[in-house]
Amino acid sequence: MLITQNSRLKTQNSLGAFLLKCYLDSMTDLASAHIYVHIPFCRSKCGYCDFNSYSGLSQLIPDYVAALVEEMAFRAPAEPVKIETVYFGGGTPSLLEPEDVGCVLEACRREFGMAPHAEVTLEANPGTISPGLLAQLREAGVNRLSLGVQSFDDRALKLLGRIHSGEKARGAFLMTRQAGFANVNLDLMYGLPRQTLPTWESDLARALELQPEHLSLYCLTIEDDTRLGRSVAKGDVPFPDPDLAADMYLLAEDRLEAAGYEHYEISNWARPGMACRHNLSCWRNEPYLGFGAGAHSCASGFRFSNVMRPEEYIARLRAPAASGDYAGLGPAVDKAEAIDRDLEMAETMILGLRLTAGVSLGAFAERYGVDAVKMYDAHVTELTRLGLLERASRSLRLTRRGRLLGNEVFSRFLAG
Ligand code: SF4
Known part of the structure; x- marks a missing residue:
């Protein structure tokens, strides 16, 4: 779900309040x-x-x-x-x-x-x-x-x-x-x-x-x-x-x-x-807060980004009321996107596979309550057969060949 400030948020106060609550919850959780x-x-x-x-x-x-x-x-x-x-x-x-x-x-x-x-x-x-x-x-x-x-x-x-x-x-x-x-x-x-x-x-x-x-x-x-x-x-x-x-x-x-x-x-x-x-x-797909023109933030199921141009960024922070206070996320925010659990898990896999240590299966299970190998069984089997992925004792990681063809591997997880 992609939401832009000029379209939905200005008019949908309930959604705005929901976003604000998510943001504040995420800050409390951090x-x-x-x-x-x-x-x-x-x-x-x-x-x-x-x-x-x-x-x-x-x-x-x-x-x-x-x-x-x-x-x-x-x-x-x-x-x-x-x-x-x-x-x-x-x-x-x-x-x-x-x-x-x-x-x-x-x-x-x-x-x-x-x-x-x-x-x-x-x-x-x-x-x-x-x-x-x-x-x-x-x-x-x-x-x-x-x-x-x-x-x-x-x-x-x-x-x-x-x-x-x-x-x-x-x-x-x-x-x-x-x-x-x-x-x-x-x-x-x-x-x-x-x-x-x-x-x-x-x-x-x-x-x-x-x-x-x-x-x-x-x-x-x-x-x-x-x-x-x-x-x-x-x-x-x-x-x-x-x-x-x-x-x-x-x-x-x-x-x-x-x-x-x-x-x-x-x-x-x-x-x-x-x-x-x-x-x-x-x-490791941990929460981060971005500040400045075009900066992205991601916390507690939401990703949002600021206006791109520095002049507009400055103008919005100078006059937050006129900018329509983006539901508590800040007047500079231009877009927000809900990240559902499936997407977050896929992103955790893709980002984690970039690391040589790979995705820790224990950490994944602790965070999402599911076994990553079972969850992505078909992809893991196929990518292992192609020599792009390998199972270490408690992690899943790219092979040397897989590092050269990373995008090929990542696209599988995003495809669901
Ligand atoms: S234009 Fe600026 S941001 Fe872009 S590569 Fe050059 S120094 Fe880096």
Whole structure:
């Protein structure tokens, strides 16, 4: 069931009250929660990017930060919950002033309550940081950085439309160490047009030289409505070879394992004990609260999302009454969707199978009162026969081949 603010909620007070009750119940039920803060501003738009991010709007940042603080106050629970992780994603969160980051974190503490040793991650573009900024971000409470390196190869960076060079990315990583960050992730991309196995191998080697605690490796998806997508459609840039991308993934698995990284999720590797706690909570399908333009939240049987444009987000938080107070979910909320139990179980399977450890059968049974293997018997049998899924002692997980064909596996569970 999908509900949009402009259609049903404004007119159906009973449904609105129901949603409000669900939200408040979910907040009361939460022993702990995770917060995502979306920062939709970028210095310029990368050629491949279809995220909810905008260039040329950075003059809105002060008002946007004020709106984030307002939204947190609006959605604060009656009793504090323990916020275990906060994740500033974007966009380019490193465009914020450290005082702005501190102000948002203070609102998290004040309105929700922060667990001791909470993980606070901020995504940073290597082209936007300086030693001073990093030192102040640490002081503000950020204890984990995720650097969007994407590649160390300048030709690839140019093709992607990134604002930094490979050398600048390397320098940015060294800066994070000088500033005292002991938990740093590097994002790299593979499956790029004109990328070869040797250039990818060199990217991996240069990343490993730096010894980050965490590596996220993403295969490029060519989106139609992007500069790169249009260049590919015109034939100016070749479409990347999917078989070569698969070889790149397998090469990364070998190299990173040999370097001592644990492959704990399809696209993520970490030093032992350094997996990203925020993302782990997403893959375990735990409740999360999203703030900012286009941010999603999911708790207690409902998923809801905010308006996409930052200008509209700010306007709604400035004048909540005029925005029609979205049934207590907050004036920025634009859509809400009920997640029934079957869908939630399927999503728990799909997200959990992304983890190398797989879906814990005990945890699934405890959460839903059913045996996952019996529940999805036909899919489990078929996918096991195809060599994509395997049963470990107390879990169900993807095989190495299954990790390459994850979407094939996931679609089965969504089909019912
Ligand atoms: S920096 Fe990230 S969010 Fe911004 S345009 Fe580039 S890929 Fe998109």
